[in-house]
Amino acid sequence: MTEKNTQNVEITAVEEVYAKRKKIYPRQVTGLFASLRFSGVLSLLGLYYLGPLMQWNGRQAILFDLPARKFYIFEWIFWPQDFIYLAALLIIAAIALFLVTALAGRVWCGYACPQTVWTEAFLWIERKVEGSRAKQIKLDKKGWSWGKFRIKFTKHFIWITFSLLTGFVFVGWFTPITELTARTLSFELGPWEAFWIFFYGFATYGNAGWMREQVCMYMCPYARFQSAMFDKNTLVISYDEERGEPRGPRKKGSDYQTDGKGACVDCSLCVQVCPTGIDIRDGLQYQCIGCAACVDVCNEVMDKMGYQRNLVSYTTENALHGKKESFFRPRVLIYIILLSVISVALFTSIAQRVPLGLDVIRDRSSLYRETDDGMIENVYTLKIMNMDLKPHRYSLAVGGIDGLILKKQNKGIHVDSGAVLNYPVRIQAEADKLNAASTELMFYLNAIDDDALSVAKEGRFLGPVYK
Amino acid sequence: MSEDNKVPTVQRFVAILWPSFVVSGIATILFFTAFDPIEIIGCVGGWDVSRMGYYSIGFFLFWLLTSLNSVLTCYFLKPCAIK
Ligand code: SF4
Ligand code: SF4
Numbered sequence: 001m002t003e004k005n006t007q008n009v010e011i012t013a014v015e016e017v018y019a020k021r022k023k024i025y026p027r028q029v030t031g032l033f034a035s036l037r038f039s040g041v042l043s044l045l046g047l048y049y050l051g052p053l054m055q056w057n058g059r060q061a062i063l064f065d066l067p068a069r070k071f072y073i074f075e076w077i078f079w080p081q082d083f084i085y086l087a088a089l090l091i092i093a094a095i096a097l098f099l100v101t102a103l104a105g106r107v108w109c110g111y112a113c114p115q116t117v118w119t120e121a122f123l124w125i126e127r128k129v130e131g132s133r134a135k136q137i138k139l140d141k142k143g144w145s146w147g148k149f150r151i152k153f154t155k156h157f158i159w160i161t162f163s164l165l166t167g168f169v170f171v172g173w174f175t176p177i178t179e180l181t182a183r184t185l186s187f188e189l190g191p192w193e194a195f196w197i198f199f200y201g202f203a204t205y206g207n208a209g210w211m212r213e214q215v216c217m218y219m220c221p222y223a224r225f226q227s228a229m230f231d232k233n234t235l236v237i238s239y240d241e242e243r244g245e246p247r248g249p250r251k252k253g254s255d256y257q258t259d260g261k262g263a264c265v266d267c268s269l270c271v272q273v274c275p276t277g278i279d280i281r282d283g284l285q286y287q288c289i290g291c292a293a294c295v296d297v298c299n300e301v302m303d304k305m306g307y308q309r310n311l312v313s314y315t316t317e318n319a320l321h322g323k324k325e326s327f328f329r330p331r332v333l334i335y336i337i338l339l340s341v342i343s344v345a346l347f348t349s350i351a352q353r354v355p356l357g358l359d360v361i362r363d364r365s366s367l368y369r370e371t372d373d374g375m376i377e378n379v380y381t382l383k384i385m386n387m388d389l390k391p392h393r394y395s396l397a398v399g400g401i402d403g404l405i406l407k408k409q410n411k412g413i414h415v416d417s418g419a420v421l422n423y424p425v426r427i428q429a430e431a432d433k434l435n436a437a438s439t440e441l442m443f444y445l446n447a448i449d450d451d452a453l454s455v456a457k458e459g460r461f462l463g464p465v466y467k
Numbered sequence: 468m469s470e471d472n473k474v475p476t477v478q479r480f481v482a483i484l485w486p487s488f489v490v491s492g493i494a495t496i497l498f499f500t501a502f503d504p505i506e507i508i509g510c511v512g513g514w515d516v517s518r519m520g521y522y523s524i525g526f527f528l529f530w531l532l533t534s535l536n537s538v539l540t541c542y543f544l545k546p547c548a549i550k
Contacts, residue, residue: 067518069503083500175519192519218478219485 023140024213024277025271026123027133033110033295041120049165051353052172057389057417066174070418076350077387077418081357088346092339097222099335101229103237104314104325106290109223115215116154116289118208119275120167123157129155133272159209160201167201213276215335216289223286232317233325237290239264239312240320247281263311267301270294270312280312354452356392357385358445360459368462375405375428376463382423384445388416392447396425400441402433412448434463435440483541487533494533497525 054061056074063072071078078085100107109116130136130151142148171193174313189197207215216223230236240263247264250256256263266279271279273293278285280294298312308415318325363379371377386392393412398404407426415421427441441461447453504521516524 066522069518080500080503190517190519190525192517195523214481218475218481 009041012446013045022277024275025133025136025272026293027272027297028127028273029273029293029296031299033292033296037111037116037120038293041117044114044117045114045121049169052169052177060178062173063176064174065176075389077355077389079357079385079387081385083355085346085350090344092342092346095335095339095342098229099332099339100233101226102231102331102335105230105234106223106226106288109216109220109289110291113289115207115220116291118204119212121162123275124210125156125158125162129158156209159180159205162235163199163201163205163209166204167199170200171196213287213289216276217287223289227288231329231331232323233327233329233439235314235316236284237280237288237292237295237312238284238317238320239311240272240315241281242310244281263302263305263307265301265305269297269301273297354455355389356389356394356447356453356455357383357387358443359383359385360443360453360457362459363464368464370431370464371428374431376431376434376461377407377426377428378460378461378463380425380427380443382425382443382445384413384415384421384423386417386419386421388453389417391416392449392453394445394447394453396423397444397446398427398441399444400458401429401439404429404441427459429463431463434461438462479541483534483537487530487537491526491529491533496527498525498529522550 051062052060056072059072061074062074065072069080071082076346077367097108126136130139134202139148139151168180168184169177175193180189180193183193195203197363211219237358243262244264245262246260247266249266250259250261270281271277271294273296274280275291276287276289281287292314294312295310295314299309302309302311316325361383363381366379369377369379382396385393391414393414395412396406400408405428407428413421413423439461440458443457443459445455499522503518504525505518508521
């Protein structure tokens, strides 16, 4: 980290070339927050790329099997009927995001947002191929030559390969990845799988390679309403104006305070490292993703100058103005209460979930039939869903009307794990037991091998009206 | 017109394609959670497409509709020329 002052001149020059959208060349940073972000990015990327490879009881541990309409999450299988759980999970995630934002500002953006994570990965590749920020700026200013072409080609080639891998893994979360790999290697990918691999790959390449901070600025709704979630006790990145101003260069070894200067040496490093190209010294701006790169770099400068750290720091508005800070404020408490209530409700209801589903569908072709011996007969199709991890045998019973006869009594209905069985049944009732044209009846399904597995479902029994 | 030009072109495209993309994603999830395309097609008859295919086609149809909506919104946002 030397020779920085010369680079100021270079950015201004490049800024003029890119009059519309200034290309931003974030300078590499080191420091506490940079390492935090690096470990965050690495673990999230690891989770994303290796997640589908995890196995559980001989199948993919986490698989959102869209083609089969089933979600596997370790021990559990979720069906479209369980949509409510997904909705609850999304609500929990949203409230958690609000809570974190109210407490610590945009930590999500700075450390965990996929846009940040993949942009970091792409920046890393860019730095490996094109070199430091200064080299990148120089290369972009140079005219086209074979050497430049080779460097750019290499970069895009690696980017695109990486993006396609990303697209492939994306589809691997939704369709079993081992089979997907086999099909890819033998060029037998389904058209839609191939399409989504390319689509997602293209989106990755575009967003992380080209769009970058513009995604945060133009596309992210979260960035726009951040001010609604912030209050005076929220941790934000800010510049201590009182201490920093008046900014300006100074002679080494001179006492800046007696010279009437502030602590900011106006080295502009905080601007150079900023992935969204803003100057934090202008105050809180909606473009700031809270990545703390400027904190790291300014602390380095302060250390070098022998000044106190944290001229740019994570702080709250109240702390900055010497006011009292409070952690548990009403909005935080409300978020915490909501979060606990919904989470507890979600987990108890998942734990108590009966992994057995029953739907009753009346035969549409006839209302009822009178048998030779004067009974009234209705026909139904039962849809039995075994959502458990083991196959089961079930017994069926009916009730609700006196003297109902279930034809085709059996030793139990076998349904495989994760299967749906369409099971036709005929039910007869004596005509004089029916008081109306339509009477309610109940179907009871119990697993023979497990008492806890039982469901009841109502249906309608149709008959003639005599009275 | 000069007012219009202040909005960067990327932002304009994004303002149409992106919100409609998000809404169409949500609509696709809700729709296909409630209805299994294979069952619907079983009732009315259709082409031989996989579930993945129906999901994808459904998604793009929704996206087409929602982006049409966004285009109209943008169009009506322009002030009328009153002479
Ligand atoms: S890095 Fe620190 S010293 Fe340098 S310009 Fe930014 S605030 Fe001032
Ligand atoms: S101002 Fe600082 S914290 Fe905000 S985005 Fe730029 S470098 Fe990151």
